[in-house]
Amino acid sequence: MSATTNRTTSTATTASPATPERDGLRGFYENPAVPVASGTARSIRQARMLAAALGPATAGVRTVLDMGCGDGTAAATAAPLLAGHRIIGVDWSQDVLRRARTRLPYVVRGELSDGGLPFATAGADAVLFSEVVEHLVDPDGALEEIHRVLRPGGHLMLSTPNLAAWYNRALLLAGVQPVFSEVSLRAVHGRPGTEVVGHLRLYTARALRSFVAASGFEVVRLRGAPFHGVPRPLRPLDRLACALPSVASLLLLHARRS
Template sequence: MTRPPTGAARPPAGLRDFYENPAVPVASGPARSTRQAALLARALGPRRTGAPPATILDIGCGDGTAAATAAHLLGGHRLVGVDWSQDALRRARTRIPAAAPGELTAVRGELTDGGLPFATGSADAVLFSEVIEHLVDPDAAVDELHRILRPGGHLMLSTPNLAAWYNRGLLLAGIQPVFSEVSLRHIHGRPGTQVVGHLRLYTARALRAFLTAAGFDVIRLTGAPYHDVPRPLRPLDRAACHLPSLSSILLAHARRRTPHSPQDP
């Protein structure tokens, strides 16, 4: 994350202008991207001889950093970055390695009904890293991910945890939680100096219930540390990862439910 531009003549007119601003951060940390890619690589397993490559979509790819990191662990598969920001896509196309000569590796798409340029059931896996907390309509977005994934396809999602261990203490003290924002212009009432456009936040329980209701089976929910935790507190932040409900970041591995798979209660 980066500090918003100083000396700006006027604040962003809306969300689209906000994310087209080159000063707004559009990438999650490389450590988190590596962890997600490793989980997906294990889920996909080794590519069988003669089998076609899996189609993996990095939805909300930002500047392509996460996809470029993931590509090293997902070799042999087709990796495509998708974002709605033209500025982010320009940067992504310089980072995401081509899966095949002449093949597009970063394309524009929106998380609306039919807004992603992929056929129904055409994707084997979706990376959805640090995106859902920015969405006005997460229901429509996850419905669109469900559409493009094949039955049994993998969804690797990460998002900040509203109930992170330090946020519980901050709320008890009457302080706005870390990750939450009340303005796209300035920080009000919480620690930190960076405006990043968070609109929705989840606890581990809420995220599991949300994905289950959207037609996914949650295979695994784990925790990850947050890079901006003060250095003296980082050992505690790493320890909290062993209990995802307290961790800074939630990492969910879910699969699109097949017609014969039981629905979680």
């Protein structure tokens, strides 16, 4: 299995072009060889959840911020389901923003640090936070900043890989490093897959609920989504696992700013 996310994944090679030791984490994520697109199944499921929460644009145009938009592929996939609403791609990487401009009408540079987003307090109606939180050194600070820019009652749509996915439970029983987890940013060690994904932390469904609630949000719903990197013969089983989010490949969480 491999993992491709909004902001990460680099194919592991003998001579990695960017490592934290040489260039810092920014160098790793700025590497132009690093894919920054995400799976469409997750993007569509997440967009459907958000569209249901926002309602049609005829009832009022809403501002949706796609935090860590990468090259804009995920937001562009979601756009038809959010027709009429204003989607703004946000990322700190100028390189991926150049690519995102070919897919999105609005892109802005910003950082998920204290006051690092160029948006007014309570100015956004929704935030898409797709497979970003697992890459952050300071996820607490990131959610605080998202909480600041969302209006009261605004929607947070967060997705992240599930540490307790059904196959990870089996791998751990066999003494194998779980999929999505990382012991090095230079090469894959001891787990399935061939790509270095750059994950710094992973969540179970229970931990994600608790973390988001402690950050000032009311958790509305948690759903599961399939992972495009699952081997083809196992994909029907992966889709079935979505019915029970605690064992699904990906976690899709909808929360409201309290």
